[in-house]
Amino acid sequence: MGTPPGGRRRERRRGPHLRASRLSRTGVLLPCSSLQDRAMEREVQRVRQAFLSGRSRPLRFRLQQLEALRRMVQEREKDILAAIGSDLCKSELNAYTQEVISVLGEIDFMLENLPEWVTAKPVKKNLLTMLDEAYLQPQPLGVVLIIGAWNYPFVLTIQPLIGAIAAGNAVIIKPSELSENTATILAKLLPQYLDQDLYIVINGGVEETTELLKQRFDHILYTGNTAVGKIVMEAAAKHLTPVTLELGGKSPCYIDKDCDLDIVCRRITWGKYMNCGQTCIAPDYILCEASLQNQIVQKIKETVKEFYGENVKESPDYERIINRRHFKRILSLLEGQKIAFGGETDEATRYIAPTVLTDVDPKTKVMQEEIFGPVLPIVPVKNVDEAINFINEREKPLALYVFSHNHKLIKRMIDETSSGGVTGNDVIMHFMLNSFPFGGVGSSGMGAYHGKHTFDTFSHQRPCLLKSLKREGANKLRYPPNSQSKVDWGKFFLLKRFNKEKLGLLLLTFLGIVAAVLVKAEYY
Amino acid sequence: MEREVQRVRQAFLSGRSRPLRFRLQQLEALRRMVQEREKDILAAIGSDLCKSELNAYTQEVISVLGEIDFMLENLPEWVTAKPVKKNLLTMLDEAYLQPQPLGVVLIIGAWNYPFVLTIQPLIGAIAAGNAVIIKPSELSENTATILAKLLPQYLDQDLYIVINGGVEETTELLKQRFDHILYTGNTAVGKIVMEAAAKHLTPVTLELGGKSPCYIDKDCDLDIVCRRITWGKYMNCGQTCIAPDYILCEASLQNQIVQKIKETVKEFYGENVKESPDYERIINRRHFKRILSLLEGQKIAFGGETDEATRYIAPTVLTDVDPKTKVMQEEIFGPVLPIVPVKNVDEAINFINEREKPLALYVFSHNHKVPVEWELIMENILSILFLISVPVY
Numbered sequence: 024m025g026t027p028p029g030g031r032r033r034e035r036r037r038g039p040h041l042r043a044s045r046l047s048r049t050g051v052l053l054p055c056s057s058l059q060d061r062a063m064e065r066e067v068q069r070v071r072q073a074f075l076s077g078r079s080r081p082l083r084f085r086l087q088q089l090e091a092l093r094r095m096v097q098e099r100e101k102d103i104l105a106a107i108g109s110d111l112c113k114s115e116l117n118a119y120t121q122e123v124i125s126v127l128g129e130i131d132f133m134l135e136n137l138p139e140w141v142t143a144k145p146v147k148k149n150l151l152t153m154l155d156e157a158y159l160q161p162q163p164l165g166v167v168l169i170i171g172a173w174n175y176p177f178v179l180t181i182q183p184l185i186g187a188i189a190a191g192n193a194v195i196i197k198p199s200e201l202s203e204n205t206a207t208i209l210a211k212l213l214p215q216y217l218d219q220d221l222y223i224v225i226n227g228g229v230e231e232t233t234e235l236l237k238q239r240f241d242h243i244l245y246t247g248n249t250a251v252g253k254i255v256m257e258a259a260a261k262h263l264t265p266v267t268l269e270l271g272g273k274s275p276c277y278i279d280k281d282c283d284l285d286i287v288c289r290r291i292t293w294g295k296y297m298n299c300g301q302t303c304i305a306p307d308y309i310l311c312e313a314s315l316q317n318q319i320v321q322k323i324k325e326t327v328k329e330f331y332g333e334n335v336k337e338s339p340d341y342e343r344i345i346n347r348r349h350f351k352r353i354l355s356l357l358e359g360q361k362i363a364f365g366g367e368t369d370e371a372t373r374y375i376a377p378t379v380l381t382d383v384d385p386k387t388k389v390m391q392e393e394i395f396g397p398v399l400p401i402v403p404v405k406n407v408d409e410a411i412n413f414i415n416e417r418e419k420p421l422a423l424y425v426f427s428h429n430h431k432l433i434k435r436m437i438d439e440t441s442s443g444g445v446t447g448n449d450v451i452m453h454f455m456l457n458s459f460p461f462g463g464v465g466s467s468g469m470g471a472y473h474g475k476h477t478f479d480t481f482s483h484q485r486p487c488l489l490k491s492l493k494r495e496g497a498n499k500l501r502y503p504p505n506s507q508s509k510v511d512w513g514k515f516f517l518l519k520r521f522n523k524e525k526l527g528l529l530l531l532t533f534l535g536i537v538a539a540v541l542v543k544a545e546y547y
Numbered sequence: 548m549e550r551e552v553q554r555v556r557q558a559f560l561s562g563r564s565r566p567l568r569f570r571l572q573q574l575e576a577l578r579r580m581v582q583e584r585e586k587d588i589l590a591a592i593g594s595d596l597c598k599s600e601l602n603a604y605t606q607e608v609i610s611v612l613g614e615i616d617f618m619l620e621n622l623p624e625w626v627t628a629k630p631v632k633k634n635l636l637t638m639l640d641e642a643y644l645q646p647q648p649l650g651v652v653l654i655i656g657a658w659n660y661p662f663v664l665t666i667q668p669l670i671g672a673i674a675a676g677n678a679v680i681i682k683p684s685e686l687s688e689n690t691a692t693i694l695a696k697l698l699p700q701y702l703d704q705d706l707y708i709v710i711n712g713g714v715e716e717t718t719e720l721l722k723q724r725f726d727h728i729l730y731t732g733n734t735a736v737g738k739i740v741m742e743a744a745a746k747h748l749t750p751v752t753l754e755l756g757g758k759s760p761c762y763i764d765k766d767c768d769l770d771i772v773c774r775r776i777t778w779g780k781y782m783n784c785g786q787t788c789i790a791p792d793y794i795l796c797e798a799s800l801q802n803q804i805v806q807k808i809k810e811t812v813k814e815f816y817g818e819n820v821k822e823s824p825d826y827e828r829i830i831n832r833r834h835f836k837r838i839l840s841l842l843e844g845q846k847i848a849f850g851g852e853t854d855e856a857t858r859y860i861a862p863t864v865l866t867d868v869d870p871k872t873k874v875m876q877e878e879i880f881g882p883v884l885p886i887v888p889v890k891n892v893d894e895a896i897n898f899i900n901e902r903e904k905p906l907a908l909y910v911f912s913h914n915h916k917v918p919v920e921w922e923l924i925m926e927n928i929l930s931i932l933f934l935i936s937v938p939v940y
Contacts, residue, residue: 438645503816
């Protein structure tokens, strides 16, 4: 193992517990435990020093880095697509449309808008501050930690990175170890294009991540599951580090009887089985009236055939489950269920066929956890009221889907439930509009990003009030000794109701005097 | 405790707190409470911090009234869905942000401005359609008591409740699940709050503190600078989260600064500060002792008089302060103003950056941003308005 381009020479050390997962960004196997802890601390310190140098702050530098990132994505497209492809058994075409295209879009959006976003924004003033300068100054937070996920391993790591760079921070990226190839390619490519001290990749498993989380950051963005989300927030609490947690949940999909089932089922099929169900905002389960079940099953079955062909296993557009553990987990959800179609599996290739379950009992396992797989339960409900109650009895999901021609019904469902986001009459799509802040609520997460929201997440919007050293006379009102008349003046300046009446009177008087002066001037 | 929180949650789930009309009604009721019971509220604040009623009014009640009015005026617009900018993909779709309540909000108040720091968040929480549990600080006992007494008389008794108690009760409360926690207080407890919140993935707003530096440039009008600093520092006896904690300036300025602050203190509080109705006291014995200990080994330029019985500490200024001493290691939160001499603004900036990020930063220097002519015009208009208003009033 030589020194990779852009990497530094380090002495090789061998310890008794070497594991392949402990690859640092230079590809050197790190020694175990306490030495490694200090190595982690040193890495974070190095990045912090780089931030303190001030290098990441000028707009020009940020734009350059973003342009370099763009070049990386374009020049090394093949390598990136191959890595994603091998992690998820995804075709390069799909890896492009599902991940790379969003990344390019975000970089372009950032490059176009950043010059405007970095400028101070004046805020609305009140009577008290009328003559002062009052603005919000966006500033970088410092060292940001981005913990990526394995399901869309490229975009879920790089999209936050784009915003963190744009906001002027230094960044430590910890890709998910489950998507090994993408983790490796990121560790290899990023140092070749970006500043090597400001933006680094640290790879590793649970142990390394735990160690990393002991360090101090200025913001942590984590994408993953609820259980680890709590661990991240707990670790962050020790340093009062703000967090953005992009978690998950069971995103319900309500199908009203008043809708076009053909189109509805096609859209749901697309969103559900994309990436083999491993999408944080995939429609997790369906709620509908019992009478619709059979039609829904039929139409989904037809759509699956249309999308993936007769033999789904051979479709280049159908992915696989990320690893054996998740494969077994999803399999166990099928126990005791009525499989309307699908259900075929192959452990060797971690293949699970697009599956639909009907008449699912809400108390069974498949309805107790986020499925994150190509299994679609249908839970019959009497009507929309029952559906709303069903949803509200459970944790707030990351997304909510409702299909209906009845606009009022859609509005009602939105009004009476809570979720991170909503797409009506389709699935997934609210993710694609970056003027939306994308994030969860309750156990599906906190904070949000995408587009400008990423910039804002990784910035401190600092309120600045610049007064002059003149007009000290006006300040007399606030200085001791206090008096009733000073209090009354305070009311005048600070209480709007008070203002409107008195101000109106004042204006009238003022105009009267002006008029009098003008009249007088005329006669002279 | 669990039952209380459950009761509030049930009340929220009833959907009652959500309609705009209800929220406006509750805010109007809150406004009535502040107006009708003004005397009781001012008395409570007054006895907690030895503050005159006039000062309790200007420092706390006036802000609360202002916020309620602002909320009443703007809420009808804020609750509506806001369309967002669309892209090609969504051009023909409806795309908007719908504000919705979070659920049950916990507001943990502070003792230094016990009324406004509890009620101002409450105003917004009500406006957003949530149910609210308020936990006032036990250190400001009288305000905690008056809040527990008055709120149920004016607001919905199941949606907005007050839970009082000390560390034990608060710890118990923090084990429950909330949809947002807003905490005002110190860093150490802030971490505890966030850790407790992490168990339920509850988002938090932490209003903490720090040492807010105050840099005085040599190019400025020291009279005005020192007057403004004196006002902000000794207000509420230094117990303000954004009080100027310490001064950074060139050594040559120290004596003038000390002199001018001394003169301003006399102007504000009179010859005998202890007898000024506008000078407060330290909240309790523990903090009194804490602040006293910060004076050890320091060069007291003026002030330094104390009286433990009344928890009085005179407005104090320390000069040539060594950054390594205790007074520079923690947020002072008292009427002690250290001056740390620095060579120049570069050294001041480094000094600030070597330390934790403070809640506020103050810098005094002549400001050349506003064009002179515009200033003059505005000054004239204002002066005329002032002149007219006196007889009109």
